[in-house]
Amino acid sequence: MTGFPAGAHRGGMTAIPDTALRLRDLRKEYRMGKQTVTALDGVTLDLPRGSFTAVMGPSGSGKSTLLHCAAGLDRPDSGTVELAGTPLGGLSERALTKLRRGRAGFVFQAFNLLPSLTAAQNVSLPLRLARRRPALAQVARALAAVGLAERARHRPAELSGGQQQRVAVARALVTSPDVLFADEPTGALDTKSSHQVMGLLRQLVDEHGQTVVMVTHDPVVAAWADRVVFLRDGRLAGQLDRPTPETVANRLAHLEDA
Amino acid sequence: MPTQTRMTAPTSAHPLSGLRSRAAALTGTALALVLGSALTSGTLLVIAAAAQASDAGENARYWATVVMVLLGTATTVACFVSVFVVASTFALNVALRRRELALLRLSGATPGQVRRSVLAEALVTGALAAALGAALGPITAPVLTGLIDRSGLVAGGFPVPYAVWPQAVSFGLGLAVALTGAWAASRRAGRISPLEALREASIDRKPMTRSRWTGGLAFLAIGLWQVAHAPSTSSDSALTDTTLVAACLITAVALLAPVIVPPLLRAACLPLARGRGANGMLARENAGAAVQRTAATAAPALVTVGLAAALAGALGTVSAAQLGDVRHLVRADAVVSAPGDGSVPEAAVDAAAAIDGATVSAQSRGEVYLSKPDGDERRAAIGIDARTWPRAIAVNILQGDLGGLSWPDTMAVAQQEAGDPAMSVGKAIPVRFPDGTTRRLEVVAVVRQVSEALPIPSVLLDRDLLRAHDQRARTEVAYVSGADVPEVRAAIAGTGARTGNAADYAEALHGTARDSNNVLLALVGGMSLAYTFIALANTLVMTTADRRREFAMLRMAGATRGQIVRLAAYEAAAAVLVGALLGITVALLTLRSLASALSENFVTISPVMPWALTAAATGACLAAAAATAALTATYTLGWPRQPRMPRS
Numbered sequence: 001m002t003g004f005p006a007g008a009h010r011g012g013m014t015a016i017p018d019t020a021l022r023l024r025d026l027r028k029e030y031r032m033g034k035q036t037v038t039a040l041d042g043v044t045l046d047l048p049r050g051s052f053t054a055v056m057g058p059s060g061s062g063k064s065t066l067l068h069c070a071a072g073l074d075r076p077d078s079g080t081v082e083l084a085g086t087p088l089g090g091l092s093e094r095a096l097t098k099l100r101r102g103r104a105g106f107v108f109q110a111f112n113l114l115p116s117l118t119a120a121q122n123v124s125l126p127l128r129l130a131r132r133r134p135a136l137a138q139v140a141r142a143l144a145a146v147g148l149a150e151r152a153r154h155r156p157a158e159l160s161g162g163q164q165q166r167v168a169v170a171r172a173l174v175t176s177p178d179v180l181f182a183d184e185p186t187g188a189l190d191t192k193s194s195h196q197v198m199g200l201l202r203q204l205v206d207e208h209g210q211t212v213v214m215v216t217h218d219p220v221v222a223a224w225a226d227r228v229v230f231l232r233d234g235r236l237a238g239q240l241d242r243p244t245p246e247t248v249a250n251r252l253a254h255l256e257d258a
Numbered sequence: 259m260p261t262q263t264r265m266t267a268p269t270s271a272h273p274l275s276g277l278r279s280r281a282a283a284l285t286g287t288a289l290a291l292v293l294g295s296a297l298t299s300g301t302l303l304v305i306a307a308a309a310q311a312s313d314a315g316e317n318a319r320y321w322a323t324v325v326m327v328l329l330g331t332a333t334t335v336a337c338f339v340s341v342f343v344v345a346s347t348f349a350l351n352v353a354l355r356r357r358e359l360a361l362l363r364l365s366g367a368t369p370g371q372v373r374r375s376v377l378a379e380a381l382v383t384g385a386l387a388a389a390l391g392a393a394l395g396p397i398t399a400p401v402l403t404g405l406i407d408r409s410g411l412v413a414g415g416f417p418v419p420y421a422v423w424p425q426a427v428s429f430g431l432g433l434a435v436a437l438t439g440a441w442a443a444s445r446r447a448g449r450i451s452p453l454e455a456l457r458e459a460s461i462d463r464k465p466m467t468r469s470r471w472t473g474g475l476a477f478l479a480i481g482l483w484q485v486a487h488a489p490s491t492s493s494d495s496a497l498t499d500t501t502l503v504a505a506c507l508i509t510a511v512a513l514l515a516p517v518i519v520p521p522l523l524r525a526a527c528l529p530l531a532r533g534r535g536a537n538g539m540l541a542r543e544n545a546g547a548a549v550q551r552t553a554a555t556a557a558p559a560l561v562t563v564g565l566a567a568a569l570a571g572a573l574g575t576v577s578a579a580q581l582g583d584v585r586h587l588v589r590a591d592a593v594v595s596a597p598g599d600g601s602v603p604e605a606a607v608d609a610a611a612a613i614d615g616a617t618v619s620a621q622s623r624g625e626v627y628l629s630k631p632d633g634d635e636r637r638a639a640i641g642i643d644a645r646t647w648p649r650a651i652a653v654n655i656l657q658g659d660l661g662g663l664s665w666p667d668t669m670a671v672a673q674q675e676a677g678d679p680a681m682s683v684g685k686a687i688p689v690r691f692p693d694g695t696t697r698r699l700e701v702v703a704v705v706r707q708v709s710e711a712l713p714i715p716s717v718l719l720d721r722d723l724l725r726a727h728d729q730r731a732r733t734e735v736a737y738v739s740g741a742d743v744p745e746v747r748a749a750i751a752g753t754g755a756r757t758g759n760a761a762d763y764a765e766a767l768h769g770t771a772r773d774s775n776n777v778l779l780a781l782v783g784g785m786s787l788a789y790t791f792i793a794l795a796n797t798l799v800m801t802t803a804d805r806r807r808e809f810a811m812l813r814m815a816g817a818t819r820g821q822i823v824r825l826a827a828y829e830a831a832a833a834v835l836v837g838a839l840l841g842i843t844v845a846l847l848t849l850r851s852l853a854s855a856l857s858e859n860f861v862t863i864s865p866v867m868p869w870a871l872t873a874a875a876t877g878a879c880l881a882a883a884a885a886t887a888a889l890t891a892t893y894t895l896g897w898p899r900q901p902r903m904p905r906s
Contacts, residue, residue: 073364073453094368097452101366112361112455129366171365 019082020179020211021047021070026079028065028234039065040076041234047179050209052202054222054243056252057231063215064183066231070213071104071181072096084178101130105172105180109187112168113156119143119167120152126175142170146200162193169200173210180204182214186221198224219248230255284379286347286796287436288387290789294340295391295432297785300398301329302424307399307417329402331497332781335565337435338505339786342512342561343793344380344439346554350797352376352443353550354804359447360454373448380440381433388432392425406777442469466516474513481506485851496576497569497778500852504568507844508561515553515560522836523552540812541829551801555830556837558793559879562786564841567872569782571849573775574866577768579856582863583711584764590619590650590737592746593763594755601732606753613749616741619646624724624731626717629688629696630678637675638715641724641731650737654706658683662702663720670703670718689717691727711764735763783875790879795886798830802890809895823891830887831880838876845872 028040039062047053055063068074070081072088081088084103088096106112113122124139143149146166156164165185172180182201186194202224204210214225222228228240228248232255240251308325352359359372367375399418446467484503511518527541544552594610596602602620611618622641627634644663647653653660657676662668669689675681686700699719707714724731736755738746747757758766809822817825849865856863 068453073451094370097363097366097368106364108455112364114358114361125362126366129362129371175366 018049019046020049020051020084021045021213022080022082023066023070024080024082026066026069026076026081028062028069028074028076038234040069040079043079043231043234043236045229045236047211047213049178049211050205051227052205052212052225053214054225054228055213055215055231056217056219056222056228056248057237058255059217061231062234063231065234067181067183067213067215071106071179072100098130101126102175103178105175105177107165107168107172107180107182107185109184113164113171115156118153118155119148119159119170122156122167123171123174126171130175138174142174143167145173146170160193161189162196165189165193165197166200169197173204178211180210180212182212184216185214186216186218194221219243219245219252222248284383286792287344287380287439288383289792290340290343290347291384291387291432291436292391292394293785293788293792294336294435295388295428296394296398297336297391298333298431299392299395299425299428300402301333302427303395303399303418303421304329304402306421306424307419310419325406327497328406328778328781331501331778332785335501335782336785337431339561339565339789340435341439342509342557343789343796344436345442346512346557346793347796347800348376348380348440348443349446350550350554350800352447354800355447356450356454359450360452363450363452364455369448372450373444376444376447377437377440380436380444384433384436388429388436391432392429395425395428396420402781405781445469470513470516474510477506477510477513481510481847485847496572496852496856499855500568500572500848501565503851504565504844504848507847508564508841511560511564511840511844512553512557515557516549518840519553519556519833519836520549522839523556523832526832526836540825541832544829548801551797552829552833554797554801555794555833555883556840558790558797559834559837559876559883560841560844562790562841562879563838563872563875564844565786566779566783566875567842567845567868568848570779570868570871571845571866572852573779574868575849575852575856575863577775578866579853579863580709580711580768581761581764583709584767585760587652587708587712588650588737588760588763589652590739590760591741592738592743592757593760594736594738594746594750594757595734595763595766596732596755600754602734602736602755603753604733606750606755607733607736609749609753610736610738610741610746613738613741613745616746617646617649617739618736619643619650619739620721620733620736621647622721622724622731622733623715624728625692626719626724626728627690628681628717629690634690637717639717639719639724639728640715640734641719641721643721646737646739649739651712652708654708656704656706658701658703660703660705660718663718665702667697667699668702668720669699670705671701672714672716672718673704673706675716676701676704693727693729695727711768783871787875787878791882794830794834794879794883798883798886799890802826802887802894806894809891813895819892819895822895823888826891827884827888830883834879834883835876838879842872842876 023043023045026040026043028038030037030039037060041062043062043066055066057063065074069076070083072081072083072091075088083099086099086103088099091099113119114125117125120139120143123142127133127138140149140152143152146169148163148166148170151159151163151167156167159167165188169180169185180201185201186197189197198221201212201214205212205226212225214221216222223243223245225243226241228243228251230237230239230251237255238251240247305326362372362375363369396418403418481503484506592610594602594606607618607620610616620643624639624641625636626639627636642663644660648660656673658670660670663670667686671681679685680687681701683701683704686698688696689699690696703718705714705718741749743757743759750757756766805826812822812825813819846865846867849867853863853865
């Protein structure tokens with residue numbers, strides 16, 4: 001693994017806050033026809049720089065909504081989100097997009113690669129959208145970091161699920177984001193590929209101080225994180241440091257009972 | 259940013275399906291633009307040539323007017339329809355690519371970047387297509403003049419010299435059409451949220467945007483206002499007025515289609531949904547869920563059937579109004595006229611006059627020069643017999659007495675000439691005749707033209723006076739009272755003149771106009787039908803390819819290939835039928851307003867709806883839709899291997 005420029009090492013001029021992500025009293029309601037569903041009901045959470053956090057909870061507990069609001073993809077009804085020290089509230093869609101470009105990276109369950117572009121082109125996309133000339137070396141480095149240097153010219157259809165997800169990770173990291181957001185990153189992968197992708201994320205945190213926040217429902221996957229945060233009915237329902245698959249499963253089971 | 263315009267397929271389904279549907283979208287837009295630009299460029303070349311030729315003489319001037327009215331209307335319709343095709347194609351293109359565009363947003367594209375990428379696509383496609391179309395102008399121009407020549411409308415064609423500006427103008431117009439059409443779609447694309455990349459369902463979200471509501475209701479209000487307050491119209495402007503009203507209403511219905519079409523379609527499918535088969539139920543429910551697809555399939559039929567029915571109906575209604583006017587105005591029992599621009603032989607006039615109890619009023623047409631301060635001005639003149647003429651046709655005398663024409667050195671003038679104080683009743687002015695003599699004629703009466711169907715020229719003279727000084731004056735008609743048509747026909751047999759009643763005379767008078775109308779109809783009808791085929795094929799190829807997954811699910815549920823192909827054909831045909839019905843409604847509304855405007859003259863006109871043509875246009879659209887849908891469905895089903903597990 002050679003030199004992944006992660007957010008923690010960037011921009012020596014300004015003081016970098018210790019907290020990569022600061023959430024204060026987030027509330028969000030959805031209207032489904034005539035019913036109102038409360039997705040977030042006052043969530044307050046701080047993610048330190050260089051931490052690896054898993055968010056867990058039963059279906060409909062608000063995990064994905066929390067991730068979307070934290071990443072600036074969705075706007076909370078009330079409460080504040082600070083991404084690397086910048087409050088997101090009141091930003092225009094354009095400003096928010098530009099902020100996300102530099103500060104946030106995304107990996108999702110469906111690999112979300114553009115099928116007509118090669119792996120290298122997919123990785124260079126965020127740079128091109130930011131009108132930064134993508135240095136070939138930069139893209140090559142990102143692909144090498146996820147172990148796919150020799151697959152640069154392949155299109156998604158010619159790659160396995162695990163390889164596609166690793167391309168997605170490379171794309172998420174090519175802009176050196178402050179926070180990497182992952183929503184069920186292993187949801188569509190077999191055990192072996194899943195292990196590879198999680199190992200990659202763990203390595204990013206350990207060796208490069210990358211901040212990662214990940215939503216999952218799989219205790220085995222969650223156990224790769226430093227800390228697991230549990231969510232129920234839109235509220236925080238405890239946390240677990242240095243998780244193992246067993247302790248996570250156990251806590252989850254009690255969460256469902258309660 | 260070249261990469262942005264190269265990024266193509268939606269992430270769902272087979273990657274190639276996206277490429278194909280996208281290629282289809284751009285092909286449709288390009289074809290519509292090539293066709294429109296080629297027509298515009300050719301038309302402008304012909305108009306330029308006509309304008310040049312109009313200095314050459316009366317025939318050329320007439321030619322030029324006919325050409326400008328005809329081709330001008332056709333070009334306006336072409337621009338309207340191509341904006342329409344481009345707009346609906348791009349709207350659908352964006353709707354189908356929502357996930358892909360959302361993914362771009364997720365990768366860091368700002369709304370402006372997404373918007374500009376859609377516009378850039380329109381710009382590139384538009385530039386290429388418009389350039390090709392403009393270059394085709396010199397080829398389409400002779401085709402257009404050939405079409406007009408063949409109609410026998412104008413004797414002898416004229417050469418169309420090459421000019422640069424028509425091509426430049428049509429290129430610019432093509433680009434403008436492409437950008438106008440893509441504008442709304444690009445706005446919509448810019449509003450796509452990056453979160454949509456993470457959702458799976460492809461059920462249409464909010465197909466009615468606020469701008470769609472605003473635009474649709476505004477056009478509806480303008481259209482209905484025009485229908486309700488039909489301004490008194492002349493038969494010349496009837497065509498333009500009708501096109502305008504119909505275009506307003508069609509645009510309104512098309513914009514509101516996502517609201518209007520699905521309920522109608524569900525109603526139309528009701529009988530089948532009650533049956534045991536699955537097609538009725540599926541088609542009915544799909545129509546509700548896939549609003550964009552349904553609306554985009556119905557729209558081309560709406561435009562074609564609506565425009566064709568409204569235009570043909572307008573021509574028919576105007577023609578009926580002219581016929582009604584002539585029959586109402588001509589009081590004579592029989593009318594003797596000459597074929598074409600010929601003259602009724604004097605022998606025929608004498609023979610008719612010799613019938614026992616018959617009174618003949620012959621009318622000759624020639625020209626005179628009025629002496630005006632700026633020099634002599636040429637005027638058309640008719641020579642009449644003042645004693646018998648007012649009994650032969652209805653005349654509206656505003657001032658003076660037509661009887662005064664029987665005195666020497668007198669004339670009557672039409673209303674439009676009496677505006678000049680020197681030409682009011684009692685004044686005398688010098689009038690020069692084609693044979694060179696000049697006489698001072700005193701104005702004895704001012705006459706108003708009652709209807710354009712029976713035109714009255716500027717100057718009315720005693721027939722003998724006109725014939726004495728204008729050797730070329732021709733006897734255009736002889737009205738016979740007191741003898742019926744067979745009697746007169748028998749009496750004048752062998753003279754070459756023909757006899758008929760008022761209706762026959764109306765037909766003879768306005769046959770030429772109808773010929774020109776038929777050329778217009780052929781042009782506009784053929785063109786909009788071509789556009790419909792492009793738009794329909796486009797829509798169906800784009801949407802059917804996108805339905806691979808749905809079809810796979812149906813196959814898993816036990817549907818045979820044949821059932822799915824029939825379902826696709828049935829759905830498309832049902833949407834087209836609803837579009838055609840809406841088009842017919844628009845045409846009926848438009849024609850009602852036209853008829854009431856024309857009725858303000860004095861004869862009540864009922865709208866003439868061209869049912870045969872409407873049925874033919876609807877049938878053509880239905881056949882095209884069903885065939886294209888069945889073909890694309892067959893092709894889609896035949897692609898990789900099936901049935902295939904749908905990807906979740």
